[in-house]
Amino acid sequence: MSFDPVVLFFLLGLAAGVAKSDLKLPAALYDTLSVFLLLCIGIKGGLELAKQPILTLLPQAMLVLAMGAAIPLLIYPLLRWRLPQVDAASIAAHYGSVSVVTYAVGVAYLSRIGEAFESQTTLFLVLLEMPALIIGVILARRGSRSAPGHGWGKLLHEVLLGKSMVLLLGGLAIGALAGPEGIKPLDRLYVDLFKPTLTLFLLEMGLVVAGKIGILRREGLFLLVAGIGLPLALSWLGIGVGLMLGMSTGGLTLMALLAASASYIAAPAAMRMAVPGADPALSLGAALGITFPFNLLVGIPLYHQFALAVA
Amino acid sequence: MSFDPVVLFFLLGLAAGVAKSDLKLPAALYDTLSVFLLLCIGIKGGLELAKQPILTLLPQAMLVLAMGAAIPLLIYPLLRWRLPQVDAASIAAHYGSVSVVTYAVGVAYLSRIGEAFESQTTLFLVLLEMPALIIGVILARRGSRSAPGHGWGKLLHEVLLGKSMVLLLGGLAIGALAGPEGIKPLDRLYVDLFKPTLTLFLLEMGLVVAGKIGILRREGLFLLVAGIGLPLALSWLGIGVGLMLGMSTGGLTLMALLAASASYIAAPAAMRMAVPGADPALSLGAALGITFPFNLLVGIPLYHQFALAVA
Amino acid sequence: MSFDPVVLFFLLGLAAGVAKSDLKLPAALYDTLSVFLLLCIGIKGGLELAKQPILTLLPQAMLVLAMGAAIPLLIYPLLRWRLPQVDAASIAAHYGSVSVVTYAVGVAYLSRIGEAFESQTTLFLVLLEMPALIIGVILARRGSRSAPGHGWGKLLHEVLLGKSMVLLLGGLAIGALAGPEGIKPLDRLYVDLFKPTLTLFLLEMGLVVAGKIGILRREGLFLLVAGIGLPLALSWLGIGVGLMLGMSTGGLTLMALLAASASYIAAPAAMRMAVPGADPALSLGAALGITFPFNLLVGIPLYHQFALAVA
Amino acid sequence: MTFHTRTLLTIVTESALENDLVDLFHLQGLRGWTIVEARGKGEHGEKRASFDANGNIQIELIADTAAAEQLATTIAERFGRHYALVQWLTDVRVLRAEKF
Amino acid sequence: MTFHTRTLLTIVTESALENDLVDLFHLQGLRGWTIVEARGKGEHGEKRASFDANGNIQIELIADTAAAEQLATTIAERFGRHYALVQWLTDVRVLRAEKF
Amino acid sequence: MTFHTRTLLTIVTESALENDLVDLFHLQGLRGWTIVEARGKGEHGEKRASFDANGNIQIELIADTAAAEQLATTIAERFGRHYALVQWLTDVRVLRAEKF
């Protein structure tokens, strides 16, 4: 049996970080890889749009957007049990949004085991990035008269024009406008180097997750329960939506993964500005410290089993 | 009809910048892409040199060098109408020199529409980088007894050994010495990734141009007139030289583009040291804020029409 | 006759540096290239491990490790003639360890001239990284009661978990665990771009070596004798070990090169922490200022001649 | 030339606040400042990279003493509660007083 | 608000020492500091890149005067002989005294 | 150990001037300084990236007060007219007086 190198790179970073090696990737590399992966995914989604008549996709897209808005509404009350309003709202937003890298590893996993999937999931990934952020801000501000932080206009700007959003939507537009023929001369970069580049990104993610261990120690039990319980529960929501869309086993797996993954690029940036009172250590500890490695190592194959069971 | 993705990336950057998105590419990525593109172009020029007997190219090269020296001499008097000596000289130097990225987009355009062109234009691009800078410095210093800034020795050093010059000439030498066989193992980087990499560069250029809008507002009319009028006029000079060299439609288009494009890497660096009294906002506003997007979006197809008209 | 472009890039960097051009590559690019090259080499070594039964390799590996430990022991007494204990020990460690880039250029040279070589040399490269560092620290501390600097536990940590070590061993593990099939989707990056990327690295190395010229001037004669004498002598040790392993001409060339090359990434970092009293200008001046260019320009073809003579 | 006394305000805070602070400077008619990327540790934990909105910046701004103190107070009141923030004032001397 | 007097210790040294210095800060109960990448020149030659363990960092740390002086002395004694190291102390004023 | 009084000169200017300033330091026999990449805003507009010769650097240099004042004056005279430039002087205390 051979191991998936993509996951091995993550484990290498994690091990190096835990062992306090002096390995560090330059910040500029991390930023560059983020830009690149977001553009890749956006372009792929855009090529989907170019392929299918937009009217066919519209009802599906609406359902997916609804899922993105529903997730924070569903988990906010649960989190309120133990957490102040702002923190519950912020974490809810993180889990309603999605992790682009987790999705990419999921796609790599399915290709590896030869399981086909509906290509419009890439488009859904782009769509899911935002609605949860807006719901999260509303939840955080509900009831508090004097807006803590920025006004609504500025907030919407922050959420809509955040780096990840612009790159995903920009890539989407470029893919849709240029079409497969137009994008072909760029394939050597945006297609061929996507998966190998992911390995470097995951090496860095391993290092970053290792750096979250301090928080895990402090808030251990709560983060553990939330960071594993939420994706497990949400994966079934994703499967439910996938069934409503009549998807294949591969598609169901990715829908589960989209619902189960939590954003750690777009959401933290947006929440920091929109909900300054929320403690970023808490939401990042759960989303990045627990849920991300859980999905990577356990979740992806598990959701695939779930999908096989219901398909 | 499908859009050219290379131009779409520029527009994405421009839109993100104008909308004040927080999208920023790391400075190290920009520097890396610059180094890479300059080396690519230099190597391509060097492979040309390796292919053709140098004596065949010599007369052509002399004519092109003469064009590079003539441009600042021609436009300096025009600019003196409204500008102090140092600023007129500095802008003249910018427009006499060339924009490597504009040229690369022009080549991509011709490939896209299937128009052939003479490959020695790449060599001409390298040759055109420098003469205008030297003429520009002479124009700026003419008449002023006490040299404002550095002595001539230091200046020549600055111009000859500027980063762009070294990479272009170095690439040229490497291409010429290693030849097509020697370069082949490097093709996966220097050939295959050239065009896709250009997209990232143009994304950044869009962001940079968006940042120049403040200057445009201040010096609007003058910059607009100069930034569009100069390339339009100079493109005909380029076509004239191309006709003297007996070039094809594609070649004429590129000669027009070389004459019409203005440097915004080599020239600003050289002028800052050699002509410190010139306001860099003015020359960069025109070259980068107006002429670069004009050439990209309007100029390239237009010069192709010009070339078709005379060919 | 055509020149090796890899070496031409080094000469370009060297020339630019000596001429005091303002060419600089971003530090993040250098770091990224280092990470990438170390991972590439590690993965290649790991694929070797996956291919061959580990028991076949074990005796060979032991011999190579012994060579790595022997080199500093052999040259330390020579260096003690002129140098204080700490400096002699530090330089001995540098030369006992290896230069990954020199090895990569050697491999490129052999491929160019069509000379085959045993693929396990890549594994040997990884193995040779460490033993000399440990011996070097022991030599530096011998006899001095109060440990100057850190305790042994911390030191071992420093040496074992240094950036280069982690990337080489991590790559090794990933290559061995994932196997050729698992690594294949990554080939577009880790295989195809290895050699072209090396050119950018060597451009930077040329600039760095040019920066060492100040030291060379100060300590000229000693550095020159050590920096050329040591690799020449050690290359024969490498050939001897290669003969004991029954290697081909290509393999002998690489064994000579491994023995003759000196580390300038892992060793300086480790020695700075473990032997703070040693002057880093001295060891780096020899390893990077003299031995690295010597091996690149003269050593590689020379050791190949040596190998031809004894094969 | 003669030297003039001014006050240097140094602000270390989350890079996410950069735009807000710059807006504030413009609002208060301040004409110049310098920004450097930084990392650090404090009450709000370690700040390292820029990726999860977790970077620091260090801003240096020279003004007359009253303006610098006023600015520091405003910033502390507006951002001190929820954001990682440390500020300090230093007496400095400058040559071209008209620039500040 | 009122301002309180504290001392700023600035340390410029080899980046290889970062971990050791941070350990020392923790040991001495210091709760905050700021780090910036730097280059420079001094007795130990030019420090430029990070590659051959040849980079610099600049650390800024605000504490009360006694603690800052004590820390500077400890660092000079422990690392001053073998490593590139320059330190200086500046009087500064801060708003929230309880943070330092 | 005892602390000695020195003056810290901080220079914020265009990165294009780095070589010229370093030449000047050598000429005046100065033996050490620290450089940090910076951005900023001032009379000469915003300075952000390095690409169109549009970056800033911040140089810190400790010397005795007379030398620092002299240096600042020379720099202001030579480069102050055409280049983006801001300088300030701070009183600092150092441990190893012989280094400065």
Ligand SMILES: Nc1ncnc2c1ncn2[C@@H]1O[C@H](COP(=O)(O)O)[C@@H](O)[C@H]1O
């Ligand atoms: N005592 C200190 N001296 C210097 N910088 C500090 C100090 N405390 C905190 N900082 C910096 O200020 C940032 C915010 O501090 P805090 O609000 O305490 O988290 C930290 O990330 C550090 O970079």
Ligand SMILES: Nc1ncnc2c1ncn2[C@@H]1O[C@H](COP(=O)(O)O)[C@@H](O)[C@H]1O
């Ligand atoms: N006079 C000085 N002023 C400011 N920084 C200095 C000075 N001297 C040295 N440095 C910095 O401190 C580092 C170590 O200095 P040294 O121990 O003299 O090599 C240098 O690399 C510079 O960054």
Ligand SMILES: Nc1ncnc2c1ncn2[C@@H]1O[C@H](COP(=O)(O)O)[C@@H](O)[C@H]1O
């Ligand atoms: N008041 C100020 N406080 C701190 N830094 C400043 C100030 N004014 C200008 N600067 C910095 O000095 C550079 C040059 O200033 P200027 O010559 O005014 O354009 C700017 O780009 C800023 O980085």
Ligand code: NA
């Ligand atoms: Na989700």
Ligand code: NA
């Ligand atoms: Na031109």
Ligand code: NA
């Ligand atoms: Na060796």
